[in-house]
Amino acid sequence: MHPEPQFRSPLPLQCDALVLGAGPAGLCAALNLVRGGAGSVVLLDRRDPWREPVACAEAVRRVPFREVSPLLVDPWIRGPVDHCLFASEHASFLWTTPGDGYIIDRARMHRDLSVACAEAGVACHFRARATSIGPLRGDRRAVEVEVDGIRHQIHARCVVEATGPGKGLERENLADGAEDLETAAFTLVDGLSFDPTAIQLWYSRRFAPGGYAWLFPSGTDRANVGVVCARGEAISSREGLKLFLEHLQPGLQPGQVWGGAIPCGSGGGELARDMLFKSGDAASMVNGLSRSGIVEAMEAGTLAATHALAALKASSPGARARLYRSYRWKWFVKRGLSYRLTMWIKPWFGSIQDAQWDTLLSRLSRRPSTGHTWPHTIWEVLRILPSTLGNRRRRL
Protein backbone atom coordinates (compact mmCIF):
# COMPACT_ATOMS: atom_id res chain seq x y z
CA MET A 1 0.00 0.00 0.00
CA HIS A 2 1.29 3.49 -0.83
CA PRO A 3 1.28 5.90 2.08
CA GLU A 4 -0.65 9.11 1.39
CA PRO A 5 1.89 11.63 0.02
CA GLN A 6 2.57 14.69 2.11
CA PHE A 7 2.15 18.00 0.35
CA ARG A 8 2.67 20.06 3.47
CA SER A 9 5.68 18.39 4.95
CA PRO A 10 7.52 20.47 7.58
CA LEU A 11 9.29 23.34 5.87
CA PRO A 12 13.05 22.64 6.04
CA LEU A 13 15.27 25.61 6.76
CA GLN A 14 18.21 24.17 4.79
CA CYS A 15 18.26 22.12 1.61
CA ASP A 16 20.46 21.22 -1.33
CA ALA A 17 17.98 22.13 -4.06
CA LEU A 18 14.95 24.36 -3.81
CA VAL A 19 12.47 24.42 -6.70
CA LEU A 20 10.06 27.33 -6.82
CA GLY A 21 6.83 26.66 -8.73
CA ALA A 22 5.18 23.28 -9.36
CA GLY A 23 4.08 23.77 -12.96
CA PRO A 24 5.43 21.43 -15.67
CA ALA A 25 8.92 23.00 -15.38
CA GLY A 26 9.20 22.83 -11.59
CA LEU A 27 7.67 19.36 -11.29
CA CYS A 28 10.09 17.90 -13.85
CA ALA A 29 13.01 19.74 -12.28
CA ALA A 30 12.21 18.47 -8.76
CA LEU A 31 11.65 14.88 -9.87
CA ASN A 32 14.85 14.80 -11.91
CA LEU A 33 16.83 16.41 -9.10
CA VAL A 34 15.75 13.89 -6.50
CA ARG A 35 16.12 10.93 -8.86
CA GLY A 36 19.58 12.17 -9.82
CA GLY A 37 20.73 12.22 -6.19
CA ALA A 38 20.70 15.94 -5.44
CA GLY A 39 20.28 15.30 -1.70
CA SER A 40 17.50 17.19 0.04
CA VAL A 41 15.07 18.67 -2.50
CA VAL A 42 12.23 21.04 -1.63
CA LEU A 43 9.39 21.97 -4.01
CA LEU A 44 7.16 24.96 -3.26
CA ASP A 45 4.07 26.32 -4.92
CA ARG A 46 1.77 29.11 -3.80
CA ARG A 47 -1.25 26.87 -4.52
CA ASP A 48 -2.08 23.21 -5.10
CA PRO A 49 -0.68 22.65 -8.59
CA TRP A 50 -3.70 20.64 -9.76
CA ARG A 51 -6.28 23.17 -8.53
CA GLU A 52 -7.46 24.40 -11.94
CA PRO A 53 -9.71 21.81 -13.61
CA VAL A 54 -8.36 22.97 -16.97
CA ALA A 55 -5.14 24.91 -16.85
CA CYS A 56 -4.83 25.90 -20.51
CA ALA A 57 -5.73 24.58 -23.97
CA GLU A 58 -3.80 21.41 -23.05
CA ALA A 59 -2.48 20.49 -26.50
CA VAL A 60 0.95 18.88 -26.83
CA ARG A 61 2.99 17.22 -29.56
CA ARG A 62 3.07 13.48 -28.96
CA VAL A 63 6.74 12.60 -29.54
CA PRO A 64 8.51 15.26 -27.44
CA PHE A 65 5.88 14.94 -24.72
CA ARG A 66 6.46 11.19 -24.42
CA GLU A 67 10.22 11.68 -24.60
CA VAL A 68 10.47 14.27 -21.85
CA SER A 69 7.86 13.05 -19.39
CA PRO A 70 9.39 11.40 -16.32
CA LEU A 71 6.22 9.28 -15.91
CA LEU A 72 4.06 7.32 -18.36
CA VAL A 73 1.81 9.84 -20.07
CA ASP A 74 -1.11 7.53 -20.98
CA PRO A 75 -3.31 8.29 -17.93
CA TRP A 76 -3.20 12.02 -18.79
CA ILE A 77 -4.44 11.74 -22.37
CA ARG A 78 -7.94 13.11 -22.95
CA GLY A 79 -7.75 12.28 -26.65
CA PRO A 80 -5.52 12.10 -29.72
CA VAL A 81 -4.97 14.96 -32.16
CA ASP A 82 -4.93 13.60 -35.72
CA HIS A 83 -5.81 16.75 -37.68
CA CYS A 84 -5.34 20.49 -37.56
CA LEU A 85 -7.96 22.72 -39.17
CA PHE A 86 -6.52 26.10 -40.17
CA ALA A 87 -9.35 28.55 -40.72
CA SER A 88 -9.96 32.18 -41.61
CA GLU A 89 -13.38 33.78 -41.75
CA HIS A 90 -14.05 32.58 -45.32
CA ALA A 91 -11.67 29.69 -45.98
CA SER A 92 -10.10 26.71 -44.27
CA PHE A 93 -7.91 23.74 -44.89
CA LEU A 94 -7.39 20.53 -42.97
CA TRP A 95 -3.93 19.12 -42.34
CA THR A 96 -3.99 15.46 -41.38
CA THR A 97 -1.08 14.00 -39.38
CA PRO A 98 -2.40 10.95 -37.53
CA GLY A 99 -1.09 10.60 -34.00
CA ASP A 100 0.74 13.92 -34.05
CA GLY A 101 -0.55 15.21 -30.74
CA TYR A 102 -2.63 14.81 -27.63
CA ILE A 103 -5.06 16.82 -25.62
CA ILE A 104 -4.02 16.14 -22.06
CA ASP A 105 -5.53 16.52 -18.61
CA ARG A 106 -3.02 18.85 -17.01
CA ALA A 107 -4.61 18.83 -13.58
CA ARG A 108 -4.15 15.07 -13.47
CA MET A 109 -0.61 15.34 -14.81
CA HIS A 110 0.32 17.90 -12.12
CA ARG A 111 -1.26 15.75 -9.44
CA ASP A 112 0.56 12.57 -10.54
CA LEU A 113 3.89 14.35 -10.87
CA SER A 114 3.41 15.90 -7.41
CA VAL A 115 2.67 12.45 -5.95
CA ALA A 116 5.75 11.03 -7.71
CA CYS A 117 7.89 13.87 -6.31
CA ALA A 118 6.61 13.29 -2.77
CA GLU A 119 7.08 9.52 -3.04
CA ALA A 120 10.63 9.96 -4.35
CA GLY A 121 11.51 12.04 -1.29
CA VAL A 122 10.95 15.65 -2.40
CA ALA A 123 9.67 17.78 0.48
CA CYS A 124 6.62 19.27 -1.26
CA HIS A 125 5.10 22.29 0.33
CA PHE A 126 2.10 23.66 -1.49
CA ARG A 127 0.27 26.85 -0.60
CA ALA A 128 3.67 28.32 0.23
CA ARG A 129 4.55 31.52 -1.63
CA ALA A 130 8.14 32.49 -2.29
CA THR A 131 8.54 36.24 -1.93
CA SER A 132 12.22 36.86 -2.63
CA ILE A 133 15.46 35.14 -3.58
CA GLY A 134 18.55 36.51 -1.90
CA PRO A 135 22.02 36.66 -3.49
CA LEU A 136 24.49 33.78 -3.12
CA ARG A 137 26.29 34.20 0.23
CA GLY A 138 28.92 31.57 0.96
CA ASP A 139 27.43 28.46 -0.57
CA ARG A 140 23.72 29.31 -0.06
CA ARG A 141 20.94 31.59 -1.11
CA ALA A 142 18.26 32.66 1.35
CA VAL A 143 14.74 32.40 -0.07
CA GLU A 144 11.90 34.11 1.78
CA VAL A 145 8.70 32.07 1.90
CA GLU A 146 5.29 32.91 3.26
CA VAL A 147 3.00 30.17 4.60
CA ASP A 148 -0.33 31.04 6.22
CA GLY A 149 0.84 34.62 6.70
CA ILE A 150 4.05 33.54 8.48
CA ARG A 151 7.45 34.30 6.96
CA HIS A 152 10.20 31.70 6.79
CA GLN A 153 13.66 31.62 5.27
CA ILE A 154 15.05 28.60 3.46
CA HIS A 155 18.79 28.43 2.79
CA ALA A 156 19.43 26.47 -0.39
CA ARG A 157 22.65 25.50 -2.16
CA CYS A 158 20.84 25.72 -5.47
CA VAL A 159 17.55 27.28 -6.60
CA VAL A 160 15.45 26.46 -9.66
CA GLU A 161 13.09 29.36 -10.37
CA ALA A 162 10.07 28.06 -12.30
CA THR A 163 7.30 30.38 -11.13
CA GLY A 164 5.76 30.90 -14.54
CA PRO A 165 5.22 34.02 -16.64
CA GLY A 166 6.17 37.47 -15.51
CA LYS A 167 9.30 38.98 -14.11
CA GLY A 168 9.71 36.32 -11.45
CA LEU A 169 11.55 36.72 -8.20
CA GLU A 170 15.17 36.98 -9.18
CA ARG A 171 16.74 40.39 -9.51
CA GLU A 172 19.82 39.34 -11.41
CA ASN A 173 18.70 40.05 -14.94
CA LEU A 174 18.59 36.49 -16.13
CA ALA A 175 16.23 35.76 -19.05
CA ASP A 176 12.81 36.77 -17.87
CA GLY A 177 9.30 35.73 -18.69
CA ALA A 178 8.14 39.30 -19.10
CA GLU A 179 9.53 39.40 -22.62
CA ASP A 180 6.68 39.85 -25.12
CA LEU A 181 4.04 38.92 -22.53
CA GLU A 182 0.65 38.31 -24.14
CA THR A 183 -2.62 37.50 -22.43
CA ALA A 184 -4.89 34.69 -23.54
CA ALA A 185 -8.48 33.97 -22.55
CA PHE A 186 -10.47 30.78 -22.90
CA THR A 187 -13.74 29.16 -21.90
CA LEU A 188 -15.27 25.69 -22.03
CA VAL A 189 -18.28 25.24 -24.30
CA ASP A 190 -20.68 22.29 -24.40
CA GLY A 191 -22.88 21.41 -27.34
CA LEU A 192 -20.79 22.69 -30.27
CA SER A 193 -20.28 20.33 -33.14
CA PHE A 194 -16.63 19.57 -33.90
CA ASP A 195 -14.30 16.73 -34.78
CA PRO A 196 -12.91 15.47 -31.44
CA THR A 197 -9.66 14.42 -33.11
CA ALA A 198 -8.93 17.83 -34.65
CA ILE A 199 -7.63 21.05 -33.21
CA GLN A 200 -8.79 24.25 -34.91
CA LEU A 201 -6.66 27.38 -35.32
CA TRP A 202 -8.45 30.49 -36.59
CA TYR A 203 -6.79 33.58 -38.03
CA SER A 204 -8.78 36.80 -38.11
CA ARG A 205 -7.83 40.39 -37.39
CA ARG A 206 -11.41 40.96 -36.23
CA PHE A 207 -11.32 38.58 -33.25
CA ALA A 208 -7.66 37.62 -32.83
CA PRO A 209 -5.47 40.45 -34.17
CA GLY A 210 -1.82 39.46 -34.31
CA GLY A 211 -2.55 36.08 -32.72
CA TYR A 212 -5.10 33.35 -33.27
CA ALA A 213 -8.29 31.87 -31.90
CA TRP A 214 -8.55 28.20 -31.07
CA LEU A 215 -11.14 25.50 -30.64
CA PHE A 216 -9.58 22.41 -29.09
CA PRO A 217 -11.54 19.33 -28.01
CA SER A 218 -11.63 18.81 -24.26
CA GLY A 219 -13.32 15.43 -24.17
CA THR A 220 -15.85 14.41 -26.82
CA ASP A 221 -18.65 16.93 -26.11
CA ARG A 222 -16.76 19.85 -24.65
CA ALA A 223 -14.62 22.36 -26.50
CA ASN A 224 -11.89 24.56 -25.09
CA VAL A 225 -12.36 27.83 -27.00
CA GLY A 226 -9.88 30.65 -26.63
CA VAL A 227 -8.13 33.64 -28.11
CA VAL A 228 -4.67 35.12 -27.86
CA CYS A 229 -4.08 38.57 -29.35
CA ALA A 230 -0.68 40.13 -29.85
CA ARG A 231 0.42 42.94 -27.57
CA GLY A 232 -0.71 46.45 -28.39
CA GLU A 233 -3.67 45.44 -30.57
CA ALA A 234 -6.97 47.31 -30.42
CA ILE A 235 -8.92 44.57 -28.63
CA SER A 236 -8.14 42.36 -25.65
CA SER A 237 -8.21 38.57 -25.78
CA ARG A 238 -11.39 38.57 -23.67
CA GLU A 239 -13.14 40.87 -26.15
CA GLY A 240 -11.81 38.72 -28.99
CA LEU A 241 -13.18 35.62 -27.29
CA LYS A 242 -16.70 37.08 -27.26
CA LEU A 243 -16.46 37.91 -30.97
CA PHE A 244 -15.06 34.47 -31.79
CA LEU A 245 -17.85 32.67 -29.92
CA GLU A 246 -20.39 34.79 -31.78
CA HIS A 247 -18.69 33.82 -35.03
CA LEU A 248 -18.78 30.11 -34.16
CA GLN A 249 -22.44 30.23 -33.19
CA PRO A 250 -24.49 33.43 -33.15
CA GLY A 251 -25.70 34.19 -29.62
CA LEU A 252 -23.08 31.98 -27.96
CA GLN A 253 -21.88 33.67 -24.75
CA PRO A 254 -18.79 32.74 -22.72
CA GLY A 255 -19.42 31.04 -19.37
CA GLN A 256 -16.56 31.14 -16.91
CA VAL A 257 -13.52 32.63 -18.60
CA TRP A 258 -10.00 31.64 -17.59
CA GLY A 259 -7.01 33.63 -18.63
CA GLY A 260 -3.32 33.67 -18.39
CA ALA A 261 -0.19 35.31 -19.63
CA ILE A 262 2.10 33.81 -22.23
CA PRO A 263 5.71 34.98 -22.50
CA CYS A 264 6.93 34.58 -26.05
CA GLY A 265 10.59 35.49 -25.87
CA SER A 266 12.05 32.06 -26.76
CA GLY A 267 14.42 31.81 -23.78
CA GLY A 268 17.22 34.04 -24.97
CA GLY A 269 19.80 35.55 -22.63
CA GLU A 270 21.50 34.07 -19.60
CA LEU A 271 19.52 31.29 -17.92
CA ALA A 272 21.62 30.56 -14.84
CA ARG A 273 24.07 32.26 -12.52
CA ASP A 274 25.40 31.73 -8.97
CA MET A 275 23.45 28.48 -8.48
CA LEU A 276 20.17 30.01 -9.63
CA PHE A 277 18.58 28.33 -12.66
CA LYS A 278 15.54 29.76 -14.41
CA SER A 279 13.27 27.56 -16.43
CA GLY A 280 9.97 27.36 -18.30
CA ASP A 281 7.76 30.43 -18.67
CA ALA A 282 9.82 32.21 -16.00
CA ALA A 283 12.64 32.29 -18.56
CA SER A 284 10.33 32.83 -21.54
CA MET A 285 11.04 29.35 -22.97
CA VAL A 286 7.94 29.36 -25.16
CA ASN A 287 7.27 29.11 -28.88
CA GLY A 288 6.34 32.69 -29.77
CA LEU A 289 4.16 31.74 -32.75
CA SER A 290 2.23 28.70 -31.52
CA ARG A 291 2.50 29.94 -27.90
CA SER A 292 3.06 26.35 -26.77
CA GLY A 293 4.98 25.98 -23.54
CA ILE A 294 4.03 22.73 -21.75
CA VAL A 295 6.57 20.41 -23.36
CA GLU A 296 9.06 23.29 -23.47
CA ALA A 297 8.67 23.80 -19.70
CA MET A 298 9.12 20.08 -19.06
CA GLU A 299 12.24 20.03 -21.24
CA ALA A 300 13.57 23.18 -19.61
CA GLY A 301 12.93 21.84 -16.08
CA THR A 302 14.70 18.60 -16.98
CA LEU A 303 17.67 20.45 -18.49
CA ALA A 304 17.85 22.78 -15.49
CA ALA A 305 17.86 19.77 -13.14
CA THR A 306 20.67 18.04 -15.06
CA HIS A 307 22.83 21.15 -14.91
CA ALA A 308 21.92 21.97 -11.30
CA LEU A 309 22.87 18.42 -10.28
CA ALA A 310 26.26 18.74 -11.95
CA ALA A 311 26.75 22.22 -10.46
CA LEU A 312 26.03 20.89 -6.95
CA LYS A 313 28.87 18.42 -7.46
CA ALA A 314 31.24 20.86 -9.23
CA SER A 315 34.34 21.75 -7.27
CA SER A 316 35.12 25.24 -8.56
CA PRO A 317 33.31 28.44 -9.59
CA GLY A 318 34.81 28.01 -13.08
CA ALA A 319 33.28 24.55 -13.46
CA ARG A 320 29.91 25.90 -12.34
CA ALA A 321 30.15 28.82 -14.79
CA ARG A 322 30.72 26.31 -17.61
CA LEU A 323 27.56 24.49 -16.54
CA TYR A 324 25.53 27.74 -16.66
CA ARG A 325 26.77 28.29 -20.21
CA SER A 326 26.09 24.67 -21.12
CA TYR A 327 22.46 24.97 -19.90
CA ARG A 328 21.95 28.02 -22.07
CA TRP A 329 23.67 26.41 -25.06
CA LYS A 330 21.70 23.14 -24.81
CA TRP A 331 18.45 25.06 -24.72
CA PHE A 332 19.56 27.20 -27.66
CA VAL A 333 20.32 24.11 -29.75
CA LYS A 334 17.16 22.28 -28.71
CA ARG A 335 14.65 25.08 -29.19
CA GLY A 336 16.09 28.54 -28.61
CA LEU A 337 17.46 29.01 -32.11
CA SER A 338 14.31 27.96 -33.96
CA TYR A 339 12.16 29.96 -31.55
CA ARG A 340 14.33 33.05 -32.17
CA LEU A 341 13.54 32.63 -35.87
CA THR A 342 9.80 32.41 -35.14
CA MET A 343 10.12 35.65 -33.14
CA TRP A 344 11.71 37.21 -36.17
CA ILE A 345 8.78 36.37 -38.49
CA LYS A 346 6.10 36.94 -35.84
CA PRO A 347 5.47 40.66 -36.60
CA TRP A 348 4.99 39.82 -40.28
CA PHE A 349 2.78 36.83 -39.44
CA GLY A 350 0.63 38.95 -37.15
CA SER A 351 0.16 41.59 -39.84
CA ILE A 352 -1.42 39.25 -42.41
CA GLN A 353 -4.82 40.64 -43.38
CA ASP A 354 -8.02 38.57 -43.41
CA ALA A 355 -8.34 38.59 -47.20
CA GLN A 356 -4.74 37.35 -47.46
CA TRP A 357 -5.51 34.51 -45.04
CA ASP A 358 -8.58 33.66 -47.15
CA THR A 359 -6.42 33.47 -50.28
CA LEU A 360 -3.70 31.38 -48.64
CA LEU A 361 -6.05 28.90 -46.98
CA SER A 362 -8.28 28.45 -50.01
CA ARG A 363 -5.19 27.71 -52.15
CA LEU A 364 -3.93 25.22 -49.58
CA SER A 365 -7.35 23.57 -49.41
CA ARG A 366 -7.01 22.47 -53.04
CA ARG A 367 -4.84 19.58 -51.85
CA PRO A 368 -6.34 16.63 -49.97
CA SER A 369 -5.89 16.86 -46.20
CA THR A 370 -3.28 14.08 -46.21
CA GLY A 371 -1.33 15.64 -49.10
CA HIS A 372 0.14 18.62 -47.29
CA THR A 373 3.86 18.97 -47.06
CA TRP A 374 6.01 21.72 -45.58
CA PRO A 375 7.63 22.60 -48.97
CA HIS A 376 4.20 23.03 -50.58
CA THR A 377 2.90 25.09 -47.66
CA ILE A 378 5.98 27.32 -47.71
CA TRP A 379 5.58 27.74 -51.46
CA GLU A 380 1.98 28.93 -51.01
CA VAL A 381 3.08 31.31 -48.24
CA LEU A 382 5.76 32.70 -50.56
CA ARG A 383 3.08 33.29 -53.21
CA ILE A 384 1.13 35.62 -50.91
CA LEU A 385 4.29 37.16 -49.44
CA PRO A 386 4.59 40.12 -51.89
CA SER A 387 1.03 41.24 -51.18
CA THR A 388 1.69 41.18 -47.41
CA LEU A 389 4.90 43.19 -47.37
CA GLY A 390 3.16 46.54 -47.13
CA ASN A 391 0.89 45.40 -44.28
CA ARG A 392 2.96 46.64 -41.37
CA ARG A 393 3.58 50.01 -43.02
CA ARG A 394 -0.14 50.40 -43.78
CA ARG A 395 -1.01 49.72 -40.15
CA LEU A 396 1.41 52.33 -38.76
Ligand SMILES: Cc1cc2nc3c(=O)[nH]c(=O)nc-3n(C[C@H](O)[C@H](O)[C@H](O)COP(=O)(O)OP(=O)(O)OC[C@H]3O[C@@H](n4cnc5c(N)ncnc54)[C@H](O)[C@@H]3O)c2cc1C
Ligand atom coordinates in the same frame (compact mmCIF):
# COMPACT_ATOMS: atom_id res chain seq x y z
C1 LIG B 1 -4.68 30.34 -21.92
C2 LIG B 1 -3.43 29.55 -22.16
C3 LIG B 1 -3.48 28.44 -22.99
C4 LIG B 1 -2.32 27.69 -23.22
N1 LIG B 1 -2.40 26.59 -24.00
C5 LIG B 1 -1.29 25.83 -24.19
C6 LIG B 1 -1.37 24.63 -24.98
O1 LIG B 1 -2.42 24.23 -25.47
N2 LIG B 1 -0.23 23.93 -25.17
C7 LIG B 1 0.97 24.32 -24.63
O2 LIG B 1 1.98 23.64 -24.86
N3 LIG B 1 1.06 25.45 -23.88
C8 LIG B 1 -0.04 26.19 -23.62
N4 LIG B 1 0.04 27.31 -22.84
C9 LIG B 1 1.35 27.66 -22.24
C10 LIG B 1 1.61 26.78 -21.01
O3 LIG B 1 0.49 26.78 -20.17
C11 LIG B 1 2.83 27.30 -20.25
O4 LIG B 1 3.88 27.56 -21.14
C12 LIG B 1 3.30 26.30 -19.18
O5 LIG B 1 2.32 26.14 -18.20
C13 LIG B 1 4.59 26.80 -18.52
O6 LIG B 1 4.93 25.95 -17.46
P1 LIG B 1 5.80 26.51 -16.23
O7 LIG B 1 6.02 25.35 -15.34
O8 LIG B 1 6.97 27.24 -16.74
O9 LIG B 1 4.88 27.60 -15.54
P2 LIG B 1 3.45 27.48 -14.88
O10 LIG B 1 2.66 26.37 -15.46
O11 LIG B 1 2.86 28.86 -14.93
O12 LIG B 1 3.75 27.10 -13.37
C14 LIG B 1 4.29 28.03 -12.47
C15 LIG B 1 3.88 27.63 -11.06
O13 LIG B 1 4.55 28.51 -10.16
C16 LIG B 1 3.65 28.85 -9.12
N5 LIG B 1 4.09 30.14 -8.57
C17 LIG B 1 4.05 31.37 -9.17
N6 LIG B 1 4.57 32.30 -8.36
C18 LIG B 1 4.96 31.66 -7.23
C19 LIG B 1 5.56 32.09 -6.02
N7 LIG B 1 5.89 33.37 -5.81
N8 LIG B 1 5.80 31.16 -5.06
C20 LIG B 1 5.47 29.84 -5.24
N9 LIG B 1 4.90 29.39 -6.38
C21 LIG B 1 4.65 30.27 -7.35
C22 LIG B 1 2.30 28.92 -9.81
O14 LIG B 1 1.25 28.73 -8.84
C23 LIG B 1 2.40 27.77 -10.81
O15 LIG B 1 1.88 26.55 -10.28
C24 LIG B 1 -1.10 28.08 -22.60
C25 LIG B 1 -1.04 29.21 -21.78
C26 LIG B 1 -2.21 29.93 -21.54
C27 LIG B 1 -2.15 31.13 -20.64
